[in-house]
Amino acid sequence: MARAVVSCCVVLAVLFSTGLPSPLTSKEVWSYVEVRDGAHMFWWLYYADSPAAQYKDLPLVLWLQGGPGGSGTGFGNFEEIGPLNRDLEPRKTSWVQAANVLFVDNPVGTGFSYTDSPSGYATNVAMVASDMLVLLKHFFTERPEFQSIPFHIFSESYGGKMAAAISLELSKAVAQGTVKCNFAGVALGDSWISPLDSVMTWGPYLYSTSLLDDHGLADVSSAAEAVKEAVEQQQFVKATELWSVAETVIEQNTNGVNFYNILTQEPDEELTSSAGEDFITLLTRRHIRPLHSQSLSALMNGPIRKKLGIIPQNVTWGGQAEEVFSYMAGDFMRPVVDIVDQLLTAGMNVTVYNGQLDLIVDTIGQEQWVNRLKWDGLPGFQNLRWTPLDDPASPGITGAFYKTNKNFAFYWILKAGHMIPSDQGPMALQMLKMITQQA
Known part of the structure; x- marks a missing residue:
């Protein structure tokens, strides 16, 4: 049984007295969904908070963290794109100002998600996708106001591998009418695709x-x-x-x-x-442990846990992360390039974005698998020259390059490593707006 709690972000700002006025007036919602017997997945939604638009006029973005075992509600939220940083101060480059943002602790066992027994852990991306489909079906049924809003999946690292598999299954579910949403595309950031x-x-x-x-x-x-x-x-x-x-x-x-x-x-x-x-x-x-720093763990298992109010007593944020990784070890090195090809061929909007300074998923490797795609738009993409983008934080200085042809785009983010929103927040926010067609 899913339980939901609605709150205001301002509660955090007042509770922790950062000394800064909170710019956030929109509400948050969070809940659990039992996606399989004994497998409980936690999600946390921030309604968009924009001075220029209502939340219904802005896209819905699902953020998927890497690992597997990295927490979107923790690391993605407080270290990368959420409305508040780890010190509970307003983030100037929060994606919540341009989109409704849904964080999900995925796969089961990640973050505040948990399993009742070892049989609850996912062992491959097919199981991960199946679990996420259960959650998304529940989410869009319970919150029908989001069914018509353009829905984008953004991801990072291993989250991109999961995002590709989830996107393929979601596109099928939407076509069959089993999930009601306006699925608009997937963005694969520094992703473990190949x-x-x-x-x-x-x-x-x-x-x-x-x-x-x-x-x-x-x-x-x-x-x-x-x-x-x-x-x-x-x-x-x-x-x-x-x-x-x-x-x-x-x-x-x-x-x-x-x-x-x-x-x-x-x-x-x-x-x-x-x-x-x-x-x-x-x-x-x-x-996995770098995504669970001592200070972030203290925040999530202390004030945030208390704020949420629905975390079971026996569940620790990140407590099952290593098991999540271990159970996925046999699937870790499997490529999903064929899934990306299927998405492109089906007409799904796919974006690849990568940080110049990333090693674990270096840009050279990303370009290699992209250049092997069987998608019929690849030759046209390869014939294009890239377009420079100014860094929003430093006008006149190039912050990225990009190319786009038909339903595929590639962004090369300069001076960024693996965690692009952390390293180049203004550029990442600009990219989000471009991908969701707000710029």
Whole structure:
């Protein structure tokens, strides 16, 4: 049984006395949906708060975090695009000023979502998509005012892989009439669409940016080839393990480059695995725990939990995140390029956007799988020259480039790493408006 609570964002501003007046007057809604027996998914909606338009005149955006195991209601909300930052101060580049934003803790077990037993965890993107369809059907039934509003799915990292699968199933459900919504498109941000293309370009990218010497390039290339061999043999759990090995090789040869932004460095204690640490534990330490910083966890498990008022006593925000990643390990290295092709061929609007400084999903790798699409609009896209976009925060300075042909667009976001809205908030907000046709 789903339960909903309506509140005003101003409650937070008053409760925590940031010293700043809250610009937020729109309401929030949150609830749980039991998407399978014993599998409970949490969602949190912010109604758009724009001085220029009513919420019904602005799009609805679903934000999907990566990991798998990263929380949209936590990290995406308070670290990237929500109305308040981690310190509960108003965010100038919040997406809520241009859209209604729906955060979902997905897959089940992520964030405030939880399972009653191990059988509740998803093991592949097909299960993830099926769960999300249950939630979306419930959401649009319970909140019919959003059925006609253009609905966009935006994603980051592994969230993009899930977004592709969800989009395909949602488009079918809309066509069949089982989900009533105005599905307008999907945007794949620094997305894990073709894992092998990322891994195989790590070495060349790091070498071209002077972060590897010849010896380091040889080491990384050798480790990447091992991953490739496992993928080609359809040994996907082994491929995930070898992917972890390749990351360790990079850390050792770059003195700890940060996979999420090559201009920064990991702390020394993060560089090597602990004795006896298995590859799943190492991967979650590298890629899940950074999304659950001590300060964010304290916020979510303290004031936010109290504000929400519906979190079961035995549920801790992020408490099942590592299990979420572990259960998805066999699906982690599987590509979903074919799903993107199906979306494009069906006429769905698809956008790819990527940060210039991202390593884990480097732009070179993204371009490689895009250039292998079978979609008939690809030659026209390839023949286009990109268009520069001014950085809204620095007029006259290029903040991004983009190309668009038919129902496909690609945005190259400059000076941004993996978390584009965090690194280049004004540019990310401008991109959102362009994709949703507000600019």
